[in-house]
Amino acid sequence: MLRLGIDVGDTNTDAVLVDESRVVAAASVATTPDINGGILRAITGLRTGPGFEHSQVAAVMIGTTHFSNALAEGTDLAQTAAIRFGLPATSAFPPLVDWPEGLRRAIGGHGYLCHGGNEYDGSRIDDFDEREVREAVGRALDAGARSFAISAVFSPVDAEFELRAAQIVSEVAPGAPISLSHEIGRMGLLGRENATIINAALRELAETVTTGLVRTVTEAGIRAPVFLSQNDGTLMDVDYARRYPVATFASGPTNSMRGAAFLSHQLDCAVIDVGGTTTHVGILQNGFPRGASADVRVADVQTNFRMPDVVSIGIGGGSHVSGDRPPRVGPDNVGYHLTERALVYGGDQLTATDLAVAAGLADIGDRRRVAHLDPAFVRAALDEVAVRLAEMVDRMRITADPLPVVAVGGASVLVPHQLEGASSVTRPEHFAVANAIGAAIAEVGGEVDRVYSVAPGRRDRVLDDARQEAIDRAVAAGAKPGSVRVIDLEEVPLAYLPGNATRIRVKAIGELSLGGDAHA
Amino acid sequence: MPDPLRTITAERVAALAAGATLLGSGGGGPVALGELLLRRALPRRGVIVRRARDLPLQAMVVHVGVFGAPDVLAERLINPADMAAAARAVVEQVGGELAAVGALEIGGLNALAAVLAAHELDLPIIDGDLMGRAFPSVYKTTMSVAGHPAAPVALVGPGGDTVVVPTCSDRLVGGLLDSAAAALGGLAALAIYPTSAATLASVGVPGTLSSCVSLGEAFLSAPAGDIPVLADRLGGSFIFQGRVDELRPREADAPGSVTLTGAGGSVARIDLLEEFLAVTVNGITLARTPDVIVVLSSTSGAVVGTAQVRLGQALGIVALPALHTWPPGSDAVVGPAAFGLDLDVVTR
Numbered sequence: 001m002l003r004l005g006i007d008v009g010d011t012n013t014d015a016v017l018v019d020e021s022r023v024v025a026a027a028s029v030a031t032t033p034d035i036n037g038g039i040l041r042a043i044t045g046l047r048t049g050p051g052f053e054h055s056q057v058a059a060v061m062i063g064t065t066h067f068s069n070a071l072a073e074g075t076d077l078a079q080t081a082a083i084r085f086g087l088p089a090t091s092a093f094p095p096l097v098d099w100p101e102g103l104r105r106a107i108g109g110h111g112y113l114c115h116g117g118n119e120y121d122g123s124r125i126d127d128f129d130e131r132e133v134r135e136a137v138g139r140a141l142d143a144g145a146r147s148f149a150i151s152a153v154f155s156p157v158d159a160e161f162e163l164r165a166a167q168i169v170s171e172v173a174p175g176a177p178i179s180l181s182h183e184i185g186r187m188g189l190l191g192r193e194n195a196t197i198i199n200a201a202l203r204e205l206a207e208t209v210t211t212g213l214v215r216t217v218t219e220a221g222i223r224a225p226v227f228l229s230q231n232d233g234t235l236m237d238v239d240y241a242r243r244y245p246v247a248t249f250a251s252g253p254t255n256s257m258r259g260a261a262f263l264s265h266q267l268d269c270a271v272i273d274v275g276g277t278t279t280h281v282g283i284l285q286n287g288f289p290r291g292a293s294a295d296v297r298v299a300d301v302q303t304n305f306r307m308p309d310v311v312s313i314g315i316g317g318g319s320h321v322s323g324d325r326p327p328r329v330g331p332d333n334v335g336y337h338l339t340e341r342a343l344v345y346g347g348d349q350l351t352a353t354d355l356a357v358a359a360g361l362a363d364i365g366d367r368r369r370v371a372h373l374d375p376a377f378v379r380a381a382l383d384e385v386a387v388r389l390a391e392m393v394d395r396m397r398i399t400a401d402p403l404p405v406v407a408v409g410g411a412s413v414l415v416p417h418q419l420e421g422a423s424s425v426t427r428p429e430h431f432a433v434a435n436a437i438g439a440a441i442a443e444v445g446g447e448v449d450r451v452y453s454v455a456p457g458r459r460d461r462v463l464d465d466a467r468q469e470a471i472d473r474a475v476a477a478g479a480k481p482g483s484v485r486v487i488d489l490e491e492v493p494l495a496y497l498p499g500n501a502t503r504i505r506v507k508a509i510g511e512l513s514l515g516g517d518a519h520a
Numbered sequence: 521m522p523d524p525l526r527t528i529t530a531e532r533v534a535a536l537a538a539g540a541t542l543l544g545s546g547g548g549g550p551v552a553l554g555e556l557l558l559r560r561a562l563p564r565r566g567v568i569v570r571r572a573r574d575l576p577l578q579a580m581v582v583h584v585g586v587f588g589a590p591d592v593l594a595e596r597l598i599n600p601a602d603m604a605a606a607a608r609a610v611v612e613q614v615g616g617e618l619a620a621v622g623a624l625e626i627g628g629l630n631a632l633a634a635v636l637a638a639h640e641l642d643l644p645i646i647d648g649d650l651m652g653r654a655f656p657s658v659y660k661t662t663m664s665v666a667g668h669p670a671a672p673v674a675l676v677g678p679g680g681d682t683v684v685v686p687t688c689s690d691r692l693v694g695g696l697l698d699s700a701a702a703a704l705g706g707l708a709a710l711a712i713y714p715t716s717a718a719t720l721a722s723v724g725v726p727g728t729l730s731s732c733v734s735l736g737e738a739f740l741s742a743p744a745g746d747i748p749v750l751a752d753r754l755g756g757s758f759i760f761q762g763r764v765d766e767l768r769p770r771e772a773d774a775p776g777s778v779t780l781t782g783a784g785g786s787v788a789r790i791d792l793l794e795e796f797l798a799v800t801v802n803g804i805t806l807a808r809t810p811d812v813i814v815v816l817s818s819t820s821g822a823v824v825g826t827a828q829v830r831l832g833q834a835l836g837i838v839a840l841p842a843l844h845t846w847p848p849g850s851d852a853v854v855g856p857a858a859f860g861l862d863l864d865v866v867t868r
Contacts (some may be wrong), residue, residue, distance in 0.1 A: 089678035092599040098556055119705040120592055125678075153595050188594040285832045292820070302552075309819055309833075395745050396819055396834070400831065401783075451591070492769065492827075494591045497706050 001058040001514060004046075004222065006039055007255060007433070008064040010338055011276045012410065013038035014436040015046055017057070023263075026433045028410070030336075035066055035209070036216040043220040048225050052382025054221045058178040058514040062257045063229035063439040066209055067202050067245045071299045075104035078147040078177070078204040081108075081140030081314040082197045083115040083133075083150035085161040085378050086189070086416050089125055095151075095193060100300045107201045110145045112136040116161045117153030120494065120501050133165055137172050148173075149200035151181035151193040156450045170403060177203035177243075184244065186449045187503060191304030198301065200248035206245035225510070227478065230303055233258050233289070234436070234445030234509055249298055253310045255438030257289045260406045263428035269404040270393045270422070274435070277333045281392040284406075311392050315385060317411030318342070319352040327381035329355075331389075338339060343433025345368045352414055355381050361413040382416070383447050390420040397421065408434035427475045445509040446484070454500040463491070463504065470506040475513075482509030524647055525569045525730045528635055530562040539736030540631035540841065542754070543728075544811045547795035548628015548654030549590050551596055556626065557617040558632055561600070561639050568644040570620055572724055579619035581646055582607050582714045584637035585630035587658065587675060587697060588679035588707030590794075590827070593629070602676045602709035603637035609674035609684050610711040622646040622720065624661070624712060626728040626843070627654025627682055627795075627812070644650040645729065650713060652725040652843035653812050656794040658697060659690045661711065663713050664851050666723040668679055673697065673712045677704035725844045729831050735840075744821040747836035755812075756840040759799055759806050760788040761818060764833045773862055780837075790815065792826045797859050805863045807839035810846060810854045 003018045009086050017024040027045030030289050032038040034115040039062075041107045047182045051109025070076045095111030096104050098115050113134055115126040140148070152161035166178045185192025214226050227235040229251035236247060248347035253273070260271040267287040272279045281288040289308035296307045318338045322328040329352055334341040341347035343354040344365025351374075356362040358378045359372040397403055400425035407415035408431045430437065448470045452462050482496040488507040493500070528536065537555040540548070572581065584603050611618045621641060622774065623634035626649040638645040650661035659670060675697065682793040685693075695718040735754060742750045751758035757779045762782030770776035770793055778790045791798045796813035799806050807813055815824045818834035829835070846854055856863050 016728070086596070089596045089599070092557060093553075093597050097560075120589070120595070125596075125705070187591065189597065290832050291830060292817075309817075311819055325751070418862075493772075494589055496705075497589045498702050501591075 002056045003440040004043070004057050004060045004224070005436040005438070006042060006060065006062045006065065007252070007435035007439055008038065009037050009061065009252070009275070009435065010069070013042045014433040015039075015042035016430070016433050016436040016440055017046055017328070018437060018440040023430045023437065026430055026436070029433060035064065035211045039213070039216050040220055043222070044339050053490050054223070057224045059512060060217050060222060061223050061229060061439040061442060062213060062226065063251045063435060064248060065252060067205065067247045068298065070202065070205055071103070071198060074103055076205045077107050079108035079110070079144045079202040080147045080149055081110045081112065081145035082136070082149045082151070082193065082196055083112045083114060083136055083140070083165060083480055084193060085114050085165070087115040087126060089115050089117070089153060090189065095188065096197065097270050098190065098302060099194070101287045103299060103301065107197070108143065108145060110140050110143050114141060118155070118158045120154055120157060120497060121348060121499050122158045123454060128161060128164055129167070132173065132351035133168050137169055138436065141173055145176045147179070147200040147203045149179045149181070149193070149197040151189065151196055153189055153450070156187055179203065184246065186304045188304045188450065191302055194301050195246055195303040195305065197299065198303070199244060202245040206242050210242045214238055227404055229255055229439045229442060230445070231304055231307060233442055235442045235478065235512060240477055244297045249305065250307050252435060253308050254289050254302060255283055255442070256280070256435045257284055257438065258409055258441065259434030259436070259438030260284070260286070260428070261287045262410045262435060262437055263430060264406045266404055266406050266426065268408050270396055272389060272393070272405060272412065272415050274407065274409040275316050276318045276338060276411065277314065277335060278312050278388065279315045279392070280310045280312050281396055282310040283396050285387070296371040309396070311395055313388060313392055315352065315388060315414070316349065317353045317414070321350045321352060321381055322353060323350070325380070327377060329381055330387050352385065352411065356413045364433045382414070385414050385418060386416045389415060393419065394421055394511070409429065431512045443509045444474055444477050444479035444512050445507060446470045446475070446477055446479070447505070448473065449503070449505040451494065451501055451503050454502045456500070463489070466504045466506045467508070470508040474508045474510050478513055479510030484508050523730070524571065524727065527566040527568055528562065528645065529566040530559060533558045533562060535733045535740060536635070537632060537736065538739045539732035539734070540626065541823050542629055542735055542739060542814050543626050543631070543812055543843070544628035544673070544825070545795040546792065546815055546824070548625065548630065548657065549586070549593055550674045551629050551632060553593070554629050554632025554636060557598070557600065557636055560607055560637065565639065566636050567582030567635055569729060570644040571647050571726065572717045572720040573726075574621060577716065579716040579717040580611070580614065580616050580714060581620050581622045581717060581720055582610050582618060582711050583622040583624040583634070583650060584709070584711050585624045586707065587710035588701045592706040596705065596707055598633065599678060599709070600636040600640040602678060603633060603711070604640040604696065605680065605682065606674040606709040606711035607641060607674040609636060609676065609682055610672050610714050611686060613672035613686055614714045618643060619717065620644045620646050622713070622724070623649040623729065624658065624710070625651040625654045626732050627651065628724070630654070630733055631729070646720065646724070647729045648720070648724045648726045649728045650724060652728055653810060654795055658710070658712060659693055660854050660858070661713065662723050662725055663846045664690050664844075665847060665853055668713070668715065668719065668723065670712050672714060673710070675700050675704060675708035675710055677708050679790050694745055728843050730845055747816055747818065748837065751817070751838040754836045754838065754840060756814070759802060759837040759839055760801055761836040762786070762788060762830050764829060764835060767829065781834060783807055787821050790837065791861055793859055794826060796826060797855055798861055798863055799839065800863070808856045808863060809859065812840040812842065812843040815838060822867065
């Protein structure tokens with residue numbers, strides 16, 4: 001049974017075949033604008049390695065930046081109605097209040113406030129007013145909205161308002177995509193609502209993209225279920241991704257770090273991922289990326305997703321190298337055009353890749369084209385890169401103790417064998433495709449983040465319910481029932497509130513259910 | 521002392537928010553909510569800043585903010601109109617005309633909430649507050665320590681539901697407001713400590729709005745990532761840098777703690793309730809309430825609140841001196857013992 005991992009990056013599309021704990025084949029091709037062409041060529045590229053039977057592929061895992069790019073560029077977004085239940089509260093902050101103007105315009109800017117939502121104890125802020133809701137939905141449709149984002153105050157405590165509104169939308173506008181905040185975000189109205197609106201705006205694109213992915217995999221001759229990577233490094237099946245495209249955001253850094261752990265067998269280390277234009281540094285703790293503490297902004301919109309703690313710098317294989325003394329590397333770069341612009345490919349721009357070839361660290365392109373470079377200059381420029389990478393590792397480090405470093409990514413030859421502050425520097429085999437490997441080896445997760453009223457003597461029962469719900473969610477997302485375990489449980493009593501209101505957050509993960517019917 | 525502020529304009533909002541976050545000592549509520557509303561409101565009209573001693577002696581000042589649970593704030597948000605309504609309800613009790621709005625606490629959301637209330641009422645804001653930081657109880661103020669009553673107090677909910685307490689002892693004010701706020705869904709706009717400019721000039725904490733903005737400016741202009749340098753720029757002291765090894769949650773009113781391990785195996789413990797209360801390094805307490813304790817992410821440089829601390833995080837700790845000297849005997853109200861902490865030797 002093989003797992004096929006695919007990472008669709010901004011420049012490269014990588015594919016790997018993983019058999020239990022071994023990488024069987026790997027391929028890397030240029031990303032195509034429609035992403036499917038690149039995926040098809042990458043899968044085809046795998047066949048040039050040791051042959052594999054398509055029937056042996058049990059699952060296909062895909063990590064893609066396509067959705068976050070669409071949001072960042074404001075393209076392919078659906079006209080979206082944001083309907084919130086909160087009046088008479090929350091009126092000072094109407095939906096979309098903190099969105100950048102351009103993005104708000106790109107999704108139509110349709111925000112509607114209705115009465116209702118809940119208090120922390122589940123009682124209603126105001127009653128559900130069906131006429132008001134029908135009027136808001138009608139106005140949204142008249143204004144051209146095609147996708148609906150519905151949020152309500154304290155919907156993680158009680159989702160009744162969101163569910164009743166969804167019922168009305170599905171009656172009035174059958175088939176229109178509906179995104180509900182209690183299914184998407186955490187506590188914190190604006191962050192949860194924003195994530196829901198982003199999700200709604202991506203639903204039409206998600207339909208096209210997921211259909212295209214499934215078709216492409218089938219065209220490549222593979223009959224196996226397709227999964228997408230989520231921001232926490234777990235997988236979702238393609239039907240789930242169709243409904244929750246926002247969950248694909250920021251899966252890239254998580255995948256590359258998980259892939260680095262898998263390849264290097266290091267569970268506690270710094271990971272340096274050097275790509276074409278940017279280097280990311282993150283920390284693995286017990287095999288999982290260390291999480292960031294603050295709320296994360298996505299395309300300048302505040303959300304309450306939890307993302308890995310990563311620092312980034314504009315150094316990559318395509319970085320410009322200036323002739324100054326001392327030399328400067330990046331942040332300007334040749335972007336997509338490395339194979340036209342770099343000296344070793346016959347271009348006229350001195351890049352970091354040319355330095356690596358001149359120093360004998362890499363053998364790509366035509367090394368005679370960099371033979372004229374002064375070795376002292378090359379050395380000085382590479383030293384400059386090493387110093388700046390060491391500074392980044394130093395920023396991420398907690399103690400003064402040296403730390404093992406694992407280097408991955410296509411341009412990780414730029415990471416020297418010895419780095420200030422590193423106890424070792426490892427560049428594992430298949431370093432260039434760590435991202436795709438991280439996707440291939442991922443598990444399936446389920447999460448609950450909700451406020452419960454914990455009556456005296458009922459705490460164990462409530463915790464059990466929350467655990468069970470997280471486990472059920474993992475199974476619903478495609479985990480093998482017996483393999484699911486709770487990896488994180490947080491229980492925080494709400495401050496200053498009576499009634500033992502307690503926020504409980506549970507995360508469960510399990511092995512991907514491969515069913516054994518892939519070759520049926 | 522920084523030059524006193526004359527007005528708060530849109531350009532000052534980022535610094536005001538950053539300063540209020542620092543002075544929140546890890547608590548004080550979601551400053552971003554106030555920042556967002558101020559960014560929208562202030563371009564139309566700035567807010568005039570006045571010192572209490574520059575106002576006529578009998579001019580009335582009411583302290584305005586929000587009161588309640590941070591988790592409810594994050595869902596039900598705030599509304600300047602409710603704060604204005606609370607101020608009017610208190611003025612109605614006292615009789616007379618409101619001259620200016622004061623900040624109850626300069627740490628956290630309430631620093632910005634007071635400016636929003638002043639904007640909504642089209643009145644000046646006082647350059648000062650009653651805590652010199654953020655505290656979780658409304659009576660931990662210089663006014664209470666000096667024997668001035670908190671009442672008349674008003675709480676207003678989002679539907680206009682209003683609770684007015686004409687008279688109340690310090691002993692009961694916290695419990696009364698907690699019960700009333702709970703009935704209003706756990707959160708309400710608050711108006712409290714109506715007083716004269718003359719009284720405020722003698723017992724308020726003067727100049728803290730100016731200090732807050734200049735702290736914020738220093739924070740925003742400091743280079744990212746170097747916490748010892750930042751501590752210096754803020755006029756504070758760098759205390760510790762390390763990784764979170766253990767989180768012990770609070771239990772009801774008993775403080776919880778965060779334990780960090782740093783270079784060479786040194787260990788720091790931060791005691792906390794809603795705010796960070798004290799830092800003890802290798803057994804020696806280096807900072808304690810009412811000092812302001814700022815915890816920052818070593819990687820992003822962002823300020824980390826008590827609710828944002830996670831296992832494995834890399835954090836730095838900076839102590840800022842309290843913005844004013846509390847009179848002798850205040851320790852029972854604002855010192856470690858007031859929060860149930862039994863700290864042995866304090867060495868500074």
